[in-house]
Amino acid sequence: MLFLFTAGVVHAQENAARYLDTYVKKYVGLKDYSADVLIHYDITALKAPDRRAKVYYKSPDKVKFAAKGIFFFPKQGGYFNPAQFNTDNFEIKIIDHVIWNDRKAVRLQLLPKDITKSNQRFILTIDMGWHLIQAFETVTSEGRKIKAIIVYEKFGEFDLPTHIELQLEDPPAESGETKELIPFGQHTKQISGKVFITYANYKVNTGLKDEFFAEPNPELSQ
């Protein structure tokens, strides 16, 4: 009986991993890309005009930005990195099956296997036909919730994001919590709101060198 139950659990996990694995394998051929970025901030605590930059990515985890002037870019979910969700790094569970934009999708929960590196959990909504992450949610180690909705377009053989809508949510404040003041007038309070990121002019697999990512972030020319 116990054997049957254990076998069932293992089978369910394999299925869950399969959805993510298909997604990761879809982008195995994506070695690098560069794209123009336009970022719009809809955050009460941050009054900033739209900013432009250029992003450079190289698999599995190298990223670089070239921006004109000061540029804030979301740490989580702002740029496309399919290698981020390697199935070897997560315990994966199916939460449920849903309809996302009139298409069948599955929601997966990802828990990191090695919590010494990161204890950040993810919930991914994956289109079952196109094998694309349409949305994700994550809770950071500080209790911060980040949600993303991703819109893709075809660039060569790859579906790449053209629009990412990120929602940053403050963790709920505990009753009686007071704001901590630190020098230079900055509260430790976190920022909540939305960030809209538009990508254009993708250049894929141009052979970006590792050394390029070791150099300081360049200033973007006008």
Add this chain to the structure above:
Amino acid sequence: MNLFQIEVYKTFSRWRTYIAFGFLALIVILTEVVMKLSAREILERMMRSMQKDFLIFGNVLNGWFITAFIMNSLHLHIPFLITLVAGDIVSSEATSGTVRLLLVRPPSRSAVITAKYLATLFYTAAVVIFLGIMCIMLGLILFGSGDLIMNYATQFRIVFIPETEIPLRMFLAFTAAIWSMAVVASIAFLFSTLAENSIGPIIGTMAVVIVFFVIGNFPFDFFRALTPYLFTTHMNIWQRFLDTPIPWRQIMVSAAILALHCIVLFAIALIVYRRKDIKS
């Protein structure tokens, strides 16, 4: 030379006048050098909240930011430097025994007091402009240029001003700073017309500024009702030019209240001086 020029000449002939300039130069140089040496620490503290969620690129700790930072730290202290001259400009004539000599000459008392008031405002403007030039020039040399990130701590807001807009906004901010410092100068000037020595007006003005600041920050409803009418509430008018969008309505209200203070204070000084019984 007309009366105003004579008063300006007299003001800038006194060593006391240069205390403010020397003090400001020292503070600005010290602050900017220390900030240059501990730039990383300052940046980490400044952007702690932002860095949790955002990667930050570009020269955040630039000359414009340093200027705004120093102004933010010093705008409560500059009034005391203004009083050194404004509190002395009329009363020193009595102290040195030159007031009779001054008033027996053809220009009327009104002309004399107006010229002294204008010289006081000129000195006030000179102090603020000197501070601005010191901060900006040294800041740009040491830290370079870039967009301006303003932290509004009490409101937990970060405002981003593009580099192209900053020179104009800084000009407006420093003009507004002169405007608010003119009120402090006017108070010291009024006290100077009432007194026969310089110490009283200087200490009296400091006391008024401190008391008004304290009243404005008391968390009681009675004082809160008074706050909008206190000149100290509007002394940070300069900061509004470094906000986005620029709150023009608030600026107009603050500018009007500050101007009203200047007019009333000068009018009282004029009346007092015209009726004053000169005994020394």
